[in-house]
Amino acid sequence: MKDNKKQKKILEVAEEEFLMKGFAGARTVEIAQKAGVSHSMLHYYYKTKEQLFEHVMGEKLQQLKESVSTVFMIEDMPVVEKVVELVVRHFEFLSENPDLPRFVINEVIVRPEYAEMMKREALPLLNDVVARFQRELDAAAKEGEVRTMDAATLLMDIVSLNFFSFIIAPILSSVKPGMDFQAYYHARCQENVQLILNRINPDIK
């Protein structure tokens, strides 16, 4: 059939609703309504609210994986450049999902079962990425390109730094009402890159 346009629309709207209202606050009927499908249709595709939620989050995770993990597949790129690429891609992913950090941090605390799900889904990939990354970092450290670093820590630094940029954005804009988000994001991404570069090698630039 028409390649599941409605099903996709449901996911789309569900994402918005979950992000803006949280799992507990989102309403399945409202999601159906905003998606322009009948209430029954929603339950036809997704048995329960919980399942719908899992699909939404699974898709986000998939997108994150795609945008980030491919960096490690690039051959013949110095690790320093890879790190820059990593920060930028992660940041760009968040630019397209600016509410995600706040949402994730909140849901992880509010619904421990969600934290479990995240671990289940994300850890295997993360371990793989960390292992690869660590090897490259070690090799680069031997050449004196970077200082010796723990890959997991560095990744966490990147994630935290980028997360932070998005979590404080609404605070900042509430203080400076006319704030230009695009400009803010742009500047912030640059700053984060510089900070991370400085961390992996204080002598760069």
Place this chain on the structure above:
Amino acid sequence: MKDNKKQKKILEVAEEEFLMKGFAGARTVEIAQKAGVSHSMLHYYYKTKEQLFEHVMGEKLQQLKESVSTVFMIEDMPVVEKVVELVVRHFEFLSENPDLPRFVINEVIVRPEYAEMMKREALPLLNDVVARFQRELDAAAKEGEVRTMDAATLLMDIVSLNFFSFIIAPILSSVKPGMDFQAYYHARCQENVQLILNRINPDIK
């Protein structure tokens, strides 16, 4: 009667429940149960869940005000010291309420009516504090003790910096499972003080 022990207990438990589950996720029956009072009792004191919520948040705000605003009442204290005191007190308040930043940022987005309430309750005091603070900063700037600064911006810097420390704590601990929160908080508070000091006068220390 026995000075409303039960009423207080309800507020206490409600705070925990709201913070840990969000407004939408918290359950009035569960709050009553955990507070060791009957379901009717809860509605006897607080007509609705909404009202209960407002009381809880009102109390938190009150505590924050008390711990922070008294700094500005202290006479004969150099503004630089006041700033240090301010950072430390705000940080200490957050130490006692480590989930509050995450919760507030989330609720403000998720429930716009809560943002309204916050503005209503907090803005008058904030404006007052900012005005006072600005006068003191200007005076100190004239003496060359600090550089010229916008008081509102400085306050925002302090709040953001401290908020940040608490928002990332759970992220950090998920990476380093055995993390010592006390040590982390202690170090972080020092760092924040230094950062702010450096901002108001780059020549200090």
Place this chain on the structure above:
DNA sequence: AAATTGTTTAACATTTTTGTTTAACAAAAT
């Protein structure tokens, strides 16, 4: 002592939300 306030139990009403079912029909696939 009488009135008020705090408290419980237990039932009930109401509303909100989730999830199901059935009947009907359209579109697509076989």
Place this chain on the structure above:
DNA sequence: ATTTTGTTAAACAAAAATGTTAAACAATTT
């Protein structure tokens, strides 16, 4: 052409949550 799949509407069932009420009694105030 017929079976399968997508879709709706409408009603319904079930569950979960909020809020109310009445009866009874204990503790405290006045």
